[in-house]
Amino acid sequence: MGSSGQARFIRLGETSRARIALTVDGETIEALEGDSLLVAILTARGRLRRSEFGPEARSGFCLMAACQDCWVWTADGHRLRACDTPARAGLSLVTEQPELSWPNRA
Amino acid sequence: MAEPRIIIVGAGPAGIRAAGMLVAAGLRPVLLDEGQRDGGQIYRRQPEGFTRTPEQLYGTEAARAVALHQSFERLKPQIDYRPRHLAWNVADGVVHTISEGKPGQFAYDVLIIAAGATDRLLPVKGWQHAGVYSLGGAQIALKAQACAIGRKVVFLGTGPLLQLVALQYHKAGAQVVALLDTSPFLKQVLALPKLAARPAMLVKGLRLVGGLMASGMAIHRGVTPVEIHGEAEAGVTGVSVRLASGEIRRFDCDAVGLGYHLRPEAQLADLARCAFTFDAKTRQFWPEIDADGRSSVAGVYLAGDGVRTQGADGAEISGALAACAVLADLGRPVPEAERAALREQGRIMERFREGIAEAYPWPAHLAADLPDDAILCRCEGITVGELREAATEKGADEVNRAKALTRVGMGRCQGRYCGHAGAEIVAAATGVPLEAVGRLRGQAPVKPLPVAAGEVQP
Amino acid sequence: MTEPQRSDVLIIGGGIMGASAAFFLRQRGKSVTLIERGLIGQQASGTNFGNVRRQGRYLPQLPLANRSRAIWGRLNDLLGEDAEFLPSGHLRLAYTEEMAERIEQYGRDARPYGLELEMLSGNILRDRFPFLGPEIRAGSYSPLDGHANPRLAAPAFGRAAKRAGAAIVERAEVLSVEQEGGSFRAQTADGRIFRAEQMLITAGAWGSRLSQQFGEPAPLVVHGPQMAVTEPVPYALEPVLGIATTIPEEIIYLRQVKRGNIVFGGGIRGPASAETLRAYVKPENTLGQLSQITRIVPALRRLNVIRVWSGIESYLPDDIPIMGPSARVSGLHYAFGFCGHGFQLGPGVGDVMAELIATGQTSTPIEPFTIARFAGGATNQTGGHP
Numbered sequence: 001m002g003s004s005g006q007a008r009f010i011r012l013g014e015t016s017r018a019r020i021a022l023t024v025d026g027e028t029i030e031a032l033e034g035d036s037l038l039v040a041i042l043t044a045r046g047r048l049r050r051s052e053f054g055p056e057a058r059s060g061f062c063l064m065a066a067c068q069d070c071w072v073w074t075a076d077g078h079r080l081r082a083c084d085t086p087a088r089a090g091l092s093l094v095t096e097q098p099e100l101s102w103p104n105r106a
Numbered sequence: 107m108a109e110p111r112i113i114i115v116g117a118g119p120a121g122i123r124a125a126g127m128l129v130a131a132g133l134r135p136v137l138l139d140e141g142q143r144d145g146g147q148i149y150r151r152q153p154e155g156f157t158r159t160p161e162q163l164y165g166t167e168a169a170r171a172v173a174l175h176q177s178f179e180r181l182k183p184q185i186d187y188r189p190r191h192l193a194w195n196v197a198d199g200v201v202h203t204i205s206e207g208k209p210g211q212f213a214y215d216v217l218i219i220a221a222g223a224t225d226r227l228l229p230v231k232g233w234q235h236a237g238v239y240s241l242g243g244a245q246i247a248l249k250a251q252a253c254a255i256g257r258k259v260v261f262l263g264t265g266p267l268l269q270l271v272a273l274q275y276h277k278a279g280a281q282v283v284a285l286l287d288t289s290p291f292l293k294q295v296l297a298l299p300k301l302a303a304r305p306a307m308l309v310k311g312l313r314l315v316g317g318l319m320a321s322g323m324a325i326h327r328g329v330t331p332v333e334i335h336g337e338a339e340a341g342v343t344g345v346s347v348r349l350a351s352g353e354i355r356r357f358d359c360d361a362v363g364l365g366y367h368l369r370p371e372a373q374l375a376d377l378a379r380c381a382f383t384f385d386a387k388t389r390q391f392w393p394e395i396d397a398d399g400r401s402s403v404a405g406v407y408l409a410g411d412g413v414r415t416q417g418a419d420g421a422e423i424s425g426a427l428a429a430c431a432v433l434a435d436l437g438r439p440v441p442e443a444e445r446a447a448l449r450e451q452g453r454i455m456e457r458f459r460e461g462i463a464e465a466y467p468w469p470a471h472l473a474a475d476l477p478d479d480a481i482l483c484r485c486e487g488i489t490v491g492e493l494r495e496a497a498t499e500k501g502a503d504e505v506n507r508a509k510a511l512t513r514v515g516m517g518r519c520q521g522r523y524c525g526h527a528g529a530e531i532v533a534a535a536t537g538v539p540l541e542a543v544g545r546l547r548g549q550a551p552v553k554p555l556p557v558a559a560g561e562v563q564p
Numbered sequence: 565m566t567e568p569q570r571s572d573v574l575i576i577g578g579g580i581m582g583a584s585a586a587f588f589l590r591q592r593g594k595s596v597t598l599i600e601r602g603l604i605g606q607q608a609s610g611t612n613f614g615n616v617r618r619q620g621r622y623l624p625q626l627p628l629a630n631r632s633r634a635i636w637g638r639l640n641d642l643l644g645e646d647a648e649f650l651p652s653g654h655l656r657l658a659y660t661e662e663m664a665e666r667i668e669q670y671g672r673d674a675r676p677y678g679l680e681l682e683m684l685s686g687n688i689l690r691d692r693f694p695f696l697g698p699e700i701r702a703g704s705y706s707p708l709d710g711h712a713n714p715r716l717a718a719p720a721f722g723r724a725a726k727r728a729g730a731a732i733v734e735r736a737e738v739l740s741v742e743q744e745g746g747s748f749r750a751q752t753a754d755g756r757i758f759r760a761e762q763m764l765i766t767a768g769a770w771g772s773r774l775s776q777q778f779g780e781p782a783p784l785v786v787h788g789p790q791m792a793v794t795e796p797v798p799y800a801l802e803p804v805l806g807i808a809t810t811i812p813e814e815i816i817y818l819r820q821v822k823r824g825n826i827v828f829g830g831g832i833r834g835p836a837s838a839e840t841l842r843a844y845v846k847p848e849n850t851l852g853q854l855s856q857i858t859r860i861v862p863a864l865r866r867l868n869v870i871r872v873w874s875g876i877e878s879y880l881p882d883d884i885p886i887m888g889p890s891a892r893v894s895g896l897h898y899a900f901g902f903c904g905h906g907f908q909l910g911p912g913v914g915d916v917m918a919e920l921i922a923t924g925q926t927s928t929p930i931e932p933f934t935i936a937r938f939a940g941g942a943t944n945q946t947g948g949h950p
Contacts, residue, residue: 005339005340005341008236008237008255008256008341008360008361009247009251009253009254009255009256010253010254010256010257010280011252011253012248012252012253012254012278012279012280013158013252013278013279014152014156014157014158014251014252015252016157017155017156018155033155034152034153034154034155034156035251036250036251039247039251039253042253043253046236046339046340046341047236047339047341048236051234051487052487052796052823052824053486053487053796053823054234054338054481054487055338056234056235056236056336056338056339056341057235057236057338057339057340057341058234058236059236059237059341060239060243061238061239061240061243061484061523062224062225062239062240062242062243062523063239063240063242063243063244063246063247063250064147064224064242064243064246065140065553066224066371066519066522066553067240067484067518067519067522067523068485068517068518068519068553068554068795068870069484069485069518069519071795077863077866078866079866079867079868084142086142086153097797097798098797098798099798100798100799100800101800102797102798102800102863102866103695103800103801103861103863103864104694104695104800104863105863194847195847195850197844197846197847198846200847202847209851486823500719500723501603501734504603507603507606510610510715511715511716511719516871517870518795518870520870520871549871549872549873550845550847550850550871550872551850551869551870551871551872554795554868554869554870555850555854555868555869556867556868556869557794557854557857557858557864557865557866557867557868557869558854558858558865558866559851559854560851560852560853560854560855560856560857560858561854561855561858561865
């Protein structure tokens with residue numbers, strides 16, 4: 001399975017909300033107005049990020065801003081906690097930790 | 107005395123009822139809440155634009171949820187309500203907040219902390235894989251976002267939430283592969299006398315069990331978790347447990363909801379220097395309070411699931427009682443008859459809480475028996491074996507020492523999800539009683555503090 | 565445990581000073597008992613920043629710091645454990661021309677002591693360390709300095725000393741010390757009695773409580789360092805970074821550990837109590853530090869702080885420690901009050917004190933640190949290590 005994987009979350013209703021488009025790792029995904037970033041990403045793909053200290057993909061855990069497992073990055077390097085950040089149209093996100101030159105790009 | 111500065115942290119059932127009682131007495135508290143909307147976790151509101159009815163969202167508790175939301179709407183103009191304000195620290199009579207990246211300070215004479223609870227977790231080998239969620243998390247996916255955490259879901263652990271979320275998932279149309287409860291059925295039978303303290307709640311619970319039986323999902327009680335199977339990239343692929351019969355059975359799934367009841371979010375109380383005490387029944391430390399919610403620190407009051415896991419109804423009562431204590435301590439008139447009734451209800455809630463704790467006990471032995479290669483700390487990727495080695499080979503028979511040597515509890519979640527299990531592992535490995543193994547000291551920030559906050563001085 | 569224990573040397577206080585002294589005394593064949601109120605390395609030794617820095621120190625302290633640095637370099641072999649020492653360089657930075665001149669002068673003054681520093685400024689500095697903020701004017705680079713994990717170092721010394729045969733007695737608070745018939749006697753709160761031919765007091769913030777029992781009080785005051793750490797990010801900041809400044813709010817130092825977290829501290833010190841054993845981080849100090857670390861490395865503004873902590877550090881009026889023999893009692897020695905910069909010195913202090921106790925002399929000069937300087941209530945030279 002590639003970096004995107006198949007969708008992890010399944011929508012069980014509330015699907016008549018307005019559609020919005022976001023970019024994740026360069027691919028456009030479709031989400032719904034009112035989605036959290038976490039739900040927007042996981043209804044399109046299988047993971048949010050990768051563990052810093054193990055080989056495994058991560059996809060959040062508590063969904064109530066307590067476990068801090070669901071951080072993703074904006075394309076320009078800012079961090080967002082996906083479970084309590086609303087998805088907004090046009091957001092561009094990356095799910096890989098920015099590379100070793102991060103401190104040189106203030 | 108001038109108008110006292112009263113701060114309530116948390117806009118869930120306890121915080122809202124405390125605010126209501128204070129407003130009724132002519133006071134105007136500040137209500138700080140991390141959430142976007144009021145209601146806390148249990149009566150969490152869905153975002154604007156969602157259309158499910160309260161009955162769909164809150165089931166048998168719909169009327170109470172609506173009542174709480176409505177009373178909050180009435181209160182709103184009479185309090186200083188600050189949503190999206192994380193209280194990240196408290197020191198010297200000031201609550202420090204962060205909101206939209208900006209730091210803020212709220213000085214207080216009276217502080218009521220109603221910070222709620224998070225899932226109480228116990229690791230299972232493989233729980234670090236993508237697709238494993240806390241039970242609370244699984245419920246939020248459904249309640250706040252109308253999603254299931256996977257195509258085929260297993261619920262594993264124990265506690266009232268385990269059964270409730272499993273049934274909610276089933277009713278919403280998700281495929282629940284199995285409900286795997288570590289508590290033997292006998293424990294629930296033995297707890298009946300205490301559970302009968304709240305007959306209506308007991309009936310709801312029995313109906314819930316009936317609903318589960320009728321759902322057709324596989325239900326096993328008295329199980330021992332063995333492993334959550336998974337692959338680094340694809341995440342969860344299955345769960346293996348040892349059934350009460352001794353048979354090891356594997357359930358294929360792509361998502362697991364995992365939890366062992368709840369634990370108080372007591373970090374703010376800790377930072378406010380409230381004393382903690384060990385509860386031998388639930389095997390955890392929690393803040394000391396008197397019957398009305400006074401902490402050991404003058405002017406600091408604790409209410410709701412953030413101090414004792416009584417559930418939403420108990421939280422409403424304890425919030426109102428804490429407000430009564432505030433009024434009494436400020437020398438203001440207290441609604442005596444109401445307080446007497448609240449205290450009586452509070453005693454019933456406490457008896458019921460004990461019943462739930464006995465019916466769905468924290469399975470300490472499961473932590474003690476975890477294999478060395480299981481990940482204990484999800485944040486830092488620390489294994490059970492590393493902690494055991496520090497405990498036995500390096501003399502770390504106290505949790506803060508074990509944390510210093512191994513990093514267990516040092517990650518982003520600050521030990522919320524590995525702390526209790528880590529203490530059990532240290533206790534079992536060293537033979538030191540859990541009470542002496544201690545608790546992880548609270549350290550600010552309560553949740554990550556953006557460095558950029560330093561650019562905006564309050 | 566009712567039998568009084570007897571050894572050649574009794575060490576009171578199991579921070580990095582006491583633990584390393586126990587280790588080096590065993591290497592010199594002395595029998596050692598180390599008594600610690602809590603656990604080895606639990607107070608200042610375990611809560612400090614973790615700097616293994618020589619540059620900026622009080623110049624007469626450099627021989628000791630050099631000796632210590634040499635031990636840091638072979639610490640893992642010596643102890644058989646990893647204390648995460650990383651000789652990744654130390655960069656001392658200046659915002660102003662005045663401070664740039666001062667660190668340059670320090671570089672000239674340090675050379676005779678064998679500490680070679682490299683002065684960098686302008687584009688050369690920025691090309692080499694492109695993460696530095698625009699306010700940084702100049703830097704002094706010490707290539708062989710670095711950092712280590714304070715949570716691990718002292719306990720590793722304690723375990724190595726134990727393996728080498730030292731008696732390490734934890735959770736035993738010494739209440740009284742005295743000389744009795746030519747030997748030393750210590751009694752713990754639980755009534756145990758320990759005796760030895762010589763005594764070394766390495767009790768940090770609690771050192772003066774013991775030294776005053778021999779008529780040598782020291783004017784210690786306690787403060788809590790204000791420490792914090794970010795979430796982990798890819799390892800990219802090699803040198804330890806510190807600001808040379810005379811403005812207390814501007815004092816800040818930071819380092820990135822190999823796992824990725826960035827540890828920082830500095831600024832206004834916080835409240836600490838040697839009585840309650842607690843020290844606190846003031847929230848406003850944390851916010852103040854945040855505004856300072858982004859002046860050094862602006863990219864840090866994207867990160868989050870996940871934990872703060874403090875500890876109990878003891879300071880003396882002249883900002884240098886007490887180290888050496890007692891001025892009044894033969895066979896009695898002190899090493900405490902390291903004024904917030906003892907971690908780097910720890911291994912060297914242990915080595916020097918072991919040499920002193922075993923041979924009666926030391927090949928490294930430590931005269932400036934004698935407790936005798938407080939005997940008349942007067943203080944002499946100031947240290948000045950920004």
